[in-house]
Amino acid sequence: MVELFSIKEIPIEVRIELLKELGYDSDGEFVLKNNKPHLDRYTEEPVRVDNMVILPGSTIILDDNPLSISSYFEEFGDVI
Amino acid sequence: MSSDNATDDDLIREATKGALDWASEKGKSLIKNLAEKIRNKDLVFIGDRDTIERAKQQRHKSEFTFFKQIITNTDSRNLFQMGLTLRSLQRDNKEAEMKNLKTKIKNKFDHNGLHFAYFVQNGLFSKYLGIVGINEYETIEQLRACPSSI
Numbered sequence: 001m002v003e004l005f006s007i008k009e010i011p012i013e014v015r016i017e018l019l020k021e022l023g024y025d026s027d028g029e030f031v032l033k034n035n036k037p038h039l040d041r042y043t044e045e046p047v048r049v050d051n052m053v054i055l056p057g058s059t060i061i062l063d064d065n066p067l068s069i070s071s072y073f074e075e076f077g078d079v080i
Numbered sequence: 081m082s083s084d085n086a087t088d089d090d091l092i093r094e095a096t097k098g099a100l101d102w103a104s105e106k107g108k109s110l111i112k113n114l115a116e117k118i119r120n121k122d123l124v125f126i127g128d129r130d131t132i133e134r135a136k137q138q139r140h141k142s143e144f145t146f147f148k149q150i151i152t153n154t155d156s157r158n159l160f161q162m163g164l165t166l167r168s169l170q171r172d173n174k175e176a177e178m179k180n181l182k183t184k185i186k187n188k189f190d191h192n193g194l195h196f197a198y199f200v201q202n203g204l205f206s207k208y209l210g211i212v213g214i215n216e217y218e219t220i221e222q223l224r225a226c227p228s229s230i
Contacts, residue, residue: 003117005092007125014102014111021115042158043184056121064127066169066177067184069135070161074154078136080124 002080007053015049022059031061042071055080138164143206149220159185159193163200170201 007015016026024033030046031038037046040063053064057076062068073079092110101107117123126132138144138161147160162185169178186194199205 002121003123004126005123006129007127010125011102014107017102017108017111018114021111022118043188045184045187051127052125053127054118054125056118056124059118064131065184066131066135066165066181067158067162067188069131070138070165071158073135073139074157074161078139079121080126080132 002056004080012049015052018054019049019061022054022061024061040068042068134165134168135161138168143200147205150224152224155189155193156196159189159196160200160205163197163205166197166201167203 010018012028016028019026019031024031024038025035026032026049028049030048031052038061039045040047041060043063043065045063047061047063051064053062053069054060055062055072055076056079057072060072062072092114100110102111114123118125141164144157144160144164148157151157151160162181166178166181169181182194182197185197189196199208
C-alpha cells in the first residue's frame with residue numbers, strides 16, 4: 001500500500017535535503033539535476049521546489065498541475 | 081515527544097507539526113528512510129490533493145472510457161482528459177486554475193491542442209460523435225480505423 005503525504009507540509013529546507021538524498025539538488029527555487037534545472041517530464045518546464053510532487057516510477061519529480069498529473073496516470077496507470 | 085519506537089509515519093506527522101528537529105540525527109535518519117521508501121515505491125509526496133482526485137475522476141468518466149477505446153495516441157488521450165478537467169474546473173468556478181491549465185496546454189500542444197481541449201470541455205465532441213453516425217460502425221476497430229470521422 002502506497003502512503004501519500006503532502007509535500008506542502010514539509011519545510012522547504014527539508015525538501016531540499018530529501019532531493020539531495022534522491023540524487024537531485026536545488027538552488028532554493030528550482031529542482032536541479034546535474035546542476036541544471038530539472039524539467040517536468042510532461043510539460044518540459046522547470047520544476048519549482050514549492051510546487052513539486054514526488055511520484056513512484058524511478059523517482060519522478062513533477063510540477064503539481066493537472067496536465068502533468070494526468071499525463072503521469074496515462075503513462076503509469078492509477079498507481080496512487 | 082518522539083520515542084525510539086516511533087515509525088517513520090509518526091515522525092513525519094511529528095515533524096510537520098514542528099516537533100522534530102530535521103537537523104538532528106533523528107531528522108537526518110528520517111530523510112534517508114523517506115528517500116528509501118520513495119525508491120521502493122512505498123511513499124509518495126503529493127501536492128494539492130484536489131489535483132490528484134480531479135485527474136482520477138476524469139479518467140473514470142464514461143466519455144473518456146469510450147474515447148480511449150478509439151484513440152491510442154497518448155497526446156490525444158491527454159488532451160481529452162484536459163478538456164474534461166477544464167469542464168470540471170469551470171463547474172467549480174476555479175478561474176485561476178483554468179487559466180493556468182490553458183497556458184500549460186497551449187505551451188505543450190499549441191493552439192490546435194487547446195482548441196481540441198475546448199471541443200471536449202464544451203461537450204461538442206460527444207455530440208459530434210452522435211452526428212457523424214457512430215451507429216454506422218459495427219465494431220470499435222472499424223471506428224478506430226476511420227480517424228477522419230472523429
